[in-house]
Amino acid sequence: MAAVGEAAKQLPLHEAISGIFGSISMAAWICVILPQMIVNYRAKSADGLSISFLVVWMIGDATNLVGGLFTHLAPTAIALAWYFCVADFLLISQCLYYNSVNARRAAEAAEAHEEAPLLGERHRSHRRSISSEDGAKIAPAGDELIERSSWSSNAACLLGVYVVGFAGWYLSYKAGAYNETDPVVSAQRPSELLEKIGMVLGYFSAVCYLCARIPQIIKNYREKSCEGLSILFFMLSLTGNLTYAISIVAYSQDKKYIINTIPWLIGSLGTVVEDATIFVQFRLYANNKRPETTHA
Secondary structure (H helix, E strand, O other): OOHHHHHHHHHHHHHHHHHHHHHHHHHHHHHHHHHHHOOOOHHOOOOOOOOHHHHHHHHHHHHHHHHHHHHHHOOOHHHEEEHHHHHHEEEEEEEHHHHHHHHHHHHHHHHHHHOOOOOOHHHHHHHHHHHHHHHHHHHHHHHHHHHHHHHHHHHHHHHHHHHHHHHHHHHHHHHOOOOOOOOHOOOOOOHHHHHHHHHHHHHHHHHHHHHHHHHHHHHHHHHOOOOOOOHHHHHHHHHHHHHHHHHHHHOOOOHHHHHOOOHHHHHHHHHHHHHHHHHHHHHOOOOOOOOOOOOO
């Protein structure tokens, strides 16, 4: 808090708040894909994720970037929009790679299965079902322990994001990144045409963000499972969206600026409800496994 007080003496409070929460949002979004990419890598599969979710999300990020440039959003919002597009590309590439590899392996396994003796397969299936029943009897206690540990580590990661975000803002402030007196007034105003195009793109990106999670929610509901998903991925997304919205609102109280940012606020705050729905699904389907072949 002393650092904020020191900054407030040389920097407008609204600018400091925007910078702090923008930096925290950036830290959250920089980290957001890592938990899911690690889960995919360990499982050598991306079956838990809906590709439709990721594609619509990427379209939203691309239009968010262009619209933000046209309407001159806060600098942190523009920087985040660039990073979103790169992160989306990396995650989608990983998912497509694993889906392609696993589809090829499944086809090879199906061919081998047709040539295998049916009796031997039945015997193996019977033994697998017995062992899975035995495992189910001892699983709950272990799962509860793992779940408790997982929530603790996720909470620690979130705390780390806030600390790193604040530290990043403070270091950039000390380095002179916030020396301009009034970024809103001094910034070049966009032309009316570009502003209107930016607003349209902003609303389109908001619709994409609101629709993106629906395929994932439906996929989880149909399969009654959240296996293959990282809850930290959605926790960081929620954190990033909330702090992103605060950063945008705090940046300026100029009426025209606030009106221009409405689509970005809808896109960031509107997804909070959907993330909360996915959190509920994690709770409901905690110990459920997904069907072996699912590519949505």
